[in-house]
Amino acid sequence: MSLKRIAAVVLTGAxxxxxxxxxxxxxxxxxxxxxxxxxxxxxxxxxAQKIIIGTKFDQPLFGLKGLDGKPAGFDVEIGKxxxxxxxxxxxxxxxxETKSAxxxxxxxxxxxxxxxxxYTINDTRKQRxxxxxxxxxxxxxxxxxxxxxxxxxxxxxxxxxxKVCSVTGSTPAxxxxxxxxxxxxxxxxxxxxxxxVEALKTxxxxxxxxxxxxxxxxVDQDPNALKILGAPFTQEPYGIGVxxxxxxxxxxxxxxxxxxYADGRYAKAWSDTVGDVAPAPTGPAVNRY
Amino acid sequence: xxRDAADAVLYDAPGPxxxxxxxxxxxxxxxxxxxxAYLFIYLPLERNGQFTMKKWGPIIDPANPLFDQLWTRLxxxxxxxxxxxxxxxxxxxxxxxxxxxxxxxxxxLRRRRYVGLAPAAAQALRALTRVxxxxxRFCVEVFRGLPVVITIFFVGxxxxxxxxxxxxxxxxxxxxxxxxxxxxxxxxxxxxTGLPTGQAEAAAAMGLSxxxxxxxxxxxQAYRIxxxxxxxxxxxxxxxxxxxxxxxxxxxxNVASQAINILNNPIQLYFVxxxxxxxxxxxxxxxxxxxxxxxxxxxxATPPTTxxxxxxxxxxxVVGTTT
Amino acid sequence: xxxxxxxxxxxxxxxxxxxxxxxxxxxxxxxxxxxxxxxxxSPLPPLRxxxxxxxxxxxxxxxxxxxxxxxxxxxxxxxxxxxxxVPVLDAIFSRLAIDLPYFRFFIIALGFYTGAFVxxxxxxGxNAVSPGQAEAARSLGLTxxxxxxxxxxxxxWKFAIVPLGSVIIAMIKxxxxxxxxxxxxxxxxxxxxxxxxxxLPLIPVFIGISIGYLIMTVPLGILLDQVEKRRAxxxx
Numbered sequence: 001m002s003l004k005r006i007a008a009v010v011l012t013g014a015x016x017x018x019x020x021x022x023x024x025x026x027x028x029x030x031x032x033x034x035x036x037x038x039x040x041x042x043x044x045x046x047x048a049q050k051i052i053i054g055t056k057f058d059q060p061l062f063g064l065k066g067l068d069g070k071p072a073g074f075d076v077e078i079g080k081x082x083x084x085x086x087x088x089x090x091x092x093x094x095x096x097e098t099k100s101a102x103x104x105x106x107x108x109x110x111x112x113x114x115x116x117x118x119y120t121i122n123d124t125r126k127q128r129x130x131x132x133x134x135x136x137x138x139x140x141x142x143x144x145x146x147x148x149x150x151x152x153x154x155x156x157x158x159x160x161x162x163k164v165c166s167v168t169g170s171t172p173a174x175x176x177x178x179x180x181x182x183x184x185x186x187x188x189x190x191x192x193x194x195x196x197v198e199a200l201k202t203x204x205x206x207x208x209x210x211x212x213x214x215x216x217x218x219v220d221q222d223p224n225a226l227k228i229l230g231a232p233f234t235q236e237p238y239g240i241g242v243x244x245x246x247x248x249x250x251x252x253x254x255x256x257x258x259x260x261y262a263d264g265r266y267a268k269a270w271s272d273t274v275g276d277v278a279p280a281p282t283g284p285a286v287n288r289y
Numbered sequence: 290x291x292r293d294a295a296d297a298v299l300y301d302a303p304g305p306x307x308x309x310x311x312x313x314x315x316x317x318x319x320x321x322x323x324x325x326a327y328l329f330i331y332l333p334l335e336r337n338g339q340f341t342m343k344k345w346g347p348i349i350d351p352a353n354p355l356f357d358q359l360w361t362r363l364x365x366x367x368x369x370x371x372x373x374x375x376x377x378x379x380x381x382x383x384x385x386x387x388x389x390x391x392x393x394x395x396x397x398l399r400r401r402r403y404v405g406l407a408p409a410a411a412q413a414l415r416a417l418t419r420v421x422x423x424x425x426r427f428c429v430e431v432f433r434g435l436p437v438v439i440t441i442f443f444v445g446x447x448x449x450x451x452x453x454x455x456x457x458x459x460x461x462x463x464x465x466x467x468x469x470x471x472x473x474x475x476x477x478x479x480x481x482t483g484l485p486t487g488q489a490e491a492a493a494a495m496g497l498s499x500x501x502x503x504x505x506x507x508x509x510q511a512y513r514i515x516x517x518x519x520x521x522x523x524x525x526x527x528x529x530x531x532x533x534x535x536x537x538x539x540x541x542x543n544v545a546s547q548a549i550n551i552l553n554n555p556i557q558l559y560f561v562x563x564x565x566x567x568x569x570x571x572x573x574x575x576x577x578x579x580x581x582x583x584x585x586x587x588x589x590a591t592p593p594t595t596x597x598x599x600x601x602x603x604x605x606x607v608v609g610t611t612t
Numbered sequence: 613x614x615x616x617x618x619x620x621x622x623x624x625x626x627x628x629x630x631x632x633x634x635x636x637x638x639x640x641x642x643x644x645x646x647x648x649x650x651x652x653x654s655p656l657p658p659l660r661x662x663x664x665x666x667x668x669x670x671x672x673x674x675x676x677x678x679x680x681x682x683x684x685x686x687x688x689x690x691x692x693x694x695x696x697x698v699p700v701l702d703a704i705f706s707r708l709a710i711d712l713p714y715f716r717f718f719i720i721a722l723g724f725y726t727g728a729f730v731x732x733x734x735x736x737g738x739n740a741v742s743p744g745q746a747e748a749a750r751s752l753g754l755t756x757x758x759x760x761x762x763x764x765x766x767x768x769w770k771f772a773i774v775p776l777g778s779v780i781i782a783m784i785k786x787x788x789x790x791x792x793x794x795x796x797x798x799x800x801x802x803x804x805x806x807x808x809x810x811x812l813p814l815i816p817v818f819i820g821i822s823i824g825y826l827i828m829t830v831p832l833g834i835l836l837d838q839v840e841k842r843r844a845x846x847x848x
Binding site: 300311330430437443528531563 | 653655656657658659662668669671672673674675676677680681684685688689690746750756759760764781784785786787788789792800803807814815818821822825826829830833834
Binding site: 060102221 | 546
């Protein structure tokens with residue numbers, strides 16, 4: 001569209017090439033390969049050679065903190081790619097846990113430079129922060145015990161007998177409220193999905209609801225006990241959260257996403273992490289609002 | 290043991306017949322407990338596959354590939370728990386001491402008449418102490434009455450909004466200090482006010498100012514008397530560090546929760562974490578009892594000429610109620 | 613500050629749920645604590661051992677761990693704590709009877725945890741009863757049960773009232789963990805929903821939640837101070 005943006009794309013592309021060339025020579029070349037317009041967030045992060053990325057620590061496949069203390073997953077890979085585009089090697093990234101409840105605060109307060117944490121783009125959140133992306137579109141689905149045929153979709157909760165579990169402060173938790181008859185007797189919220197899965201397995205609840213990819217991870221861990229209905233009833237575009245007024249940084253991340261859709265790094269990030277349970281999606285069109 | 294002596298007052302030393310009955314009852318109840326545990330705890334857990342090596346392997350089997358990683362993580366978590374607890378205790382002691390001094394000082398200032406000052410100035414000073422007194426009292430009541438969970442939650446999420454940006458560790462420490470500082474202040478204050486008035490009177494007679502009296506005479510004794518209570522408070526602090534999980538502090542419990550996401554063995558890991566907490570806190574409470582005994586012995590050994598008889602009684606009584 | 617008025621309902625119902633938790637867990641803790649205290653001073657060594665083990669266990673474990681075992685361990689044992697669906701009681705405390713068991717689980721956790729502290733408070737009361745009392749009772753030929761029931765406990769209660777009060781205050785504050793173990797609608801859960809899900813500003817929510825707890829804890833604390841002062845005055 002605007003000349004400026006085209007210039008930026010060309011520039012970052014060119015810089016990425018030089019950066020890659022430098023990176024090939026030696027890993028400790030620092031940020032010398034990348035230069036950005038002075039005063040931008042990219043410039044600051046690149047010069048400091050440090051970025052704080054907020055992600056989930058308890059989400060299998062997307063962001064799960066391993067026993068080695070390092071998070072792993074698709075979100076984490078996306079975070080690493082963005083950092084590398086800034087000329088920051090993976091070992092210089094500081095990962096911080098951003099539970100659903102605190103994501104906006106972390107961005108506003110600068111406790112995280114970007115948040116890649118199964119973060120659904122919506123208008124309420126856009127009032128406080130800005131989103132680059134989406135880089136993936138998930139949908140809310142329902143997971144039940146394998147032998148349970150009584151739940152067929154969100155409407156099964158309307159008669160007021162079935163109990164469902166989700167996570168405090170998450171979008172799916174809010175959404176499912178529309179489908180239940182009585183909140184207090186049907187919905188239970190925990191801090192993490194692992195607790196919900198435990199409650200489901202021991203029959204204290206009848207279903208767990210959240211984004212399908214998250215549920216797929218749990219079904220993958222225990223396919224004999226759990227199953228997913230496979231009929232998503234919402235659209236959850238995952239975005240990358242940045243400070244509300246930081247338009248240049250947002251544009252940079254959007255450019256990066258478009259670039260990795262094209263050069264195969266996006267598909268690789270997926271196959272390295274979620275690949276076992278779901279086929280690689282085509283990157284959704286980024287929304288440059 | 291002192292406790293046994295006190296309890297033994299309630300019943301006779303058992304004779305041969307009672308001893309036999311006791312033995313039978315003991316054996317029967319022990320068997321009942323074991324059988325009950327087997328039927329109602331072991332069997333259901335076994336049925337749910339809670340005793341498989343898949344669940345326990347990473348915890349107890351050194352050959353398991355995850356064993357080293359898991360225990361390294363738990364070790365880090367345990368260290369973080371200790372760091373937070375120690376820092377919180379130190380800051381609580383400092384804040385607590387200052388607050389106790391202020392409160393005792395204000396208490397004694399309230400009685401002061403300010404002779405030699407203009408009546409208006411004296412009035413103003415008196416009003417000021419009264420206001421300060423009310424303010425500190427209010428703070429003590431509020432912070433003592435709030436759940437630590439709530440304090441940590443709002444410290445961790447609220448302070449950054451005011452631009453106070455620290456490491457997560459410090460939010461946990463501040464949250465714990467707000468509560469424990471106030472509690473320690475109250476412990477010390479009651480220790481000081483519990484001392485016989487003769488102590489303060491003698492100090493005043495020697496020409497010490499009220500502040501000197503508190504600092505040199507009352508406070509050291511309060512520390513000494515209240516040491517067991519202070520150690521018990523450390524157990525509380527250590528347990529409360531586990532609330533750091535709320536704001537994402539990597540303490541023992543939080544690290545365990547993260548490992549559960551990977552290992553899928555919540556019951557087993559929480560069991561181990563529970564054991565770790567019990568052993569550390571049990572050791573701490575034993576220390577409190579030991580210190581208390583030594584203090585009691587130390588008191589008794591002092592010649593009666595240096596310690597007023599009243600003090601001795603008072604000390605024992607206070608120590609008796611705090612454990 | 614408008615939030616305090618606009619969302620008064622949320623705060624009030626949160627207060628009510630928290631009050632229910634505290635009442636039920638408190639009654640449970642008093643019963644458990646008394647039983648364990650009697651066990652600990654009883655002449656039977658196995659009972660004493662069980663009592664001591666109980667207290668050591670629950671006093672040294674964070675409530676978080678206890679609540680976890682109640683919420684996720686009990687289901688493993690096949691229990692949804694349905695025995696707490698007491699017919700008359702559940703008419704007043706409607707949460708007891710609902711299908712979701714987490715309200716019951718948390719009450720069990722809080723009750724058992726607090727029970728250990730109740731026991732210790734009572735025992736400190738028993739220790740404070742002058743040994744002469746029990747000796748005199750025994751020389752009159754009273755058995756252990758009679759001795760405890762008619763002589764020691766009535767006096768111990770008096771000495772134990774202040775430490776017991778502190779235990780209850782601590783319990784009220786500990787009830788704030790409920791929101792993190794699946795009890796919906798309690799004060800701490802309201803704190804979570806209002807700040808996280810609805811994104812309301814922290815300070816007014818903090819004030820509202822704090823008032824909810826302070827209404828319960830501060831008057832109790834002041835009452836205890838009065839009792840303590842009067843007692844100290846009488847002793848002098």
